[in-house]
Amino acid sequence: EAGVAQSPRYKIIEKRQSVAFWCNPISGHATLYWYQQILGQGPKLLIQFQNNGVVDDSQLPKDRFSAERLKGVDSTLKIQPAKLEDSAVYLCASSLGWGLAGVTEAFFGQGTRLTVV
Amino acid sequence: DQQVKQNSPSLSVQEGRISILNCDYTNSMFDYFLWYKKYPAEGPTFLISISSIKDKNEDGRFTVFLNKSAKHLSLHIVPSQPGDSAVYFCAALEYGNKLVFGAGTILRVKS
Numbered sequence: 617e618a619g620v621a622q623s624p625r626y627k628i629i630e631k632r633q634s635v636a637f638w639c640n641p642i643s644g645h646a647t648l649y650w651y652q653q654i655l656g657q658g659p660k661l662l663i664q665f666q667n668n669g670v671v672d673d674s675q676l677p678k679d680r681f682s683a684e685r686l687k688g689v690d691s692t693l694k695i696q697p698a699k700l701e702d703s704a705v706y707l708c709a710s711s712l713g714w715g716l717a718g719v720t721e722a723f724f725g726q727g728t729r730l731t732v733v
Numbered sequence: 734d735q736q737v738k739q740n741s742p743s744l745s746v747q748e749g750r751i752s753i754l755n756c757d758y759t760n761s762m763f764d765y766f767l768w769y770k771k772y773p774a775e776g777p778t779f780l781i782s783i784s785s786i787k788d789k790n791e792d793g794r795f796t797v798f799l800n801k802s803a804k805h806l807s808l809h810i811v812p813s814q815p816g817d818s819a820v821y822f823c824a825a826l827e828y829g830n831k832l833v834f835g836a837g838t839i840l841r842v843k844s
Contacts, residue, residue: 658824
């Protein structure tokens with residue numbers, strides 16, 4: 617079974633530039649999560665999709681971050697414009713179910729390490 | 734304000750001995766807790782969990798203990814193996830099935 621694929625693996629941009637991350641979840645997984653992990657901290661949920669609908673985006677800084685999940689499969693996370701404090705690893709995860717089962721059965725990708733200079 | 738705290742950034746243990754990783758939380762509404770393991774350049778993977786109606790859950794070499802009155806949980810690994818060397822995250826389930834993670838503890842198991 618192929619895992620959760622993310623690209624790029626690394627990205628360095630200057631502040632005020634734009635950046636986009638891509639995630640391809642495991643085939644058939646209805647739930648998709650984007651997490652932000654700042655160095656020295658645990659992952660923080662940014663947004664959760666159920667198929668192509670948003671379940672929770674309460675911690676997504678909507679003035680600069682946006683995310684979409686086209687046709688309930690692949691997802692992109694965009695930052696425009698980036699700030700220095702956006703430097704972090706962005707993790708995508710997917711699960712077959714949702715709720716508690718979705719959380720415990722989620723598979724994470726390797727993440728995209730973003731450095732904003 | 735960190736609701737889930739892992740106060741030990743790192744832990745070093747000899748192979749074969751017990752590893753004890755600790756986690757404290759502040760929100761008494763949390764009722765489900767999870768531990769994740771993360772190797773370098775990989776995403777976290779689910780390890781073991783415990784519901785607040787239990788005080789212990791065991792899975793092979795891994796046991797999680799929950800002390801609700803102290804708002805404290807711990808992960809015991811016995812015996813520790815070099816392959817257990819990783820970052821361990823404690824997480825609590827918030828309302829809406831949202832995970833709140835601690836900052837992680839780096840475990841090094843020396844052979």
